[in-house]
Amino acid sequence: MxxxxxxxxxxxxxxxxxTNDLIIASFTATLNHYYPDKYQREDILPFMGPPLYDTFVSLDPERVEEMIARYREHNLANHDLMVxxxxxxxxxxxxxxxxxxxxxxxxxxxxxxxxxxxxxxxxxxxxxxxxxxxxxxxxxxxxxxxxxxxxxxxxxxxxxxxxxxxxxxxxxxxxxxxxxxxxxxxxxxxxxxxxxxxxxxxxxxxxxxxxxxxxxx
Structure with a gap:
């Protein structure tokens, strides 16, 4: 040693x-729900790393908890297949x-x-x-x-x-x-x-x- x-x-x-593909897919599914076709892969990369709250509160402080819940639902549903x-x-x-x-x-x-x-x-x-x-x-x-x-x-x-x-x-x-x-x-x-x-x-x-x-x- x-x-x-x-x-x-x-x-x-x-x-x-x-988990890169899983994270990007979860952000894409979430963001497309609120902002259809606005975010591409390159737009999502900066969101990888910080806590979800920090990302979503910067986009919509009023719906941050709702957006986190939607993200986590998608992420957990696809987790074991994609990791x-x-x-x-x-x-x-x-x-x-x-x-x-x-x-x-x-x-x-x-x-x-x-x-x-x-x-x-x-x-x-x-x-x-x-x-x-x-x-x-x-x-x-x-x-x-x-x-x-x-x-x-x-x-x-x-x-x-x-x-x-x-x-x-x-x-x-x-x-x-x-x-x-x-x-x-x-x-x-x-x-x-x-x-x-x-x-x-x-x-x-x-x-x-x-x-x-x-x-x-």
Whole structure:
């Protein structure tokens, strides 16, 4: 084990599991209901990452809860059919767990939906801590979710890396004092993520094993 790092914190959607098509489809179905044919895929990409409330309140403060409910209904109805882990994720996370690293999920999704995604992709057994949107007062990029995960893992920021596909993940890690890693497969493009200067940019999830000098890599 790399003696400097003991803890890996992961975003879920777009980082460990490929929910991009599911999220875009859920936003499309919701937005088309209220604003027929107004939003295309490129218009929806900026909505990926922040909490749903932040997105929908910026569009219609009067109907934000109604829009969230419609989005979640579509998302959950299609969840298990459309979700799968990215290449290399399962084997990498398994190797990290077996090497003794502390692992947690830090997401802006609701806790139960995070757990469902982990179960569908067979990743649930590797994570001792899951922090969802409803587990904190302040979502990423606030440091609260990262710091709460670290506290529950008995870890400290100096020994952790926050891994994610969105600037909210990188900034949350930086604000909490951890190292940060971006993933080059982010739906928004690596150039977008590079603007926020993560400490590492992963071309594949297996890159973590080399960075951490996990035995055999």
């Amino acid at each position: 790399n003696t400097d790092i003991t803890t890996l914190l992961f975003d879920l959607d777009g980082t460990l599991i490929n 799968k882990e990215f290449d290399g994720v399962y084997d990498t996370v398994k190797a990290l767990k077996e090497a003794g690293y502390k692992l947690a999920i830090v997401s802006t999704k609701m806790h139960d939906t995070v757990v469902r995604g982990l179960q569908v992709t067979r990743l649930a057994e590797f994570f001792d801590v899951v922090i969802g949107l409803d587990d904190v007062e302040n979502a990423k990029p606030d440091p609260e979710p990262v710091l709460k995960a670290l506290k529950l893992l008995n870890s400290v920021p100096e020994e952790a890396i926050m891994v994610g596909d969105n600037h909210h993940d990188v900034l949350s890690g930086k604000n909490a004092g951890t190292k940060t890693a971006g993933v080059a497969w982010t739906a928004k493009g690596r150039e977008y993520l590079n603007q926020f200067e993560p400490d590492f940019m992963l071309e594949s999830m297996e890159d973590l094993l080399g960075i951490l000098k996990v035995a055999g890599k």
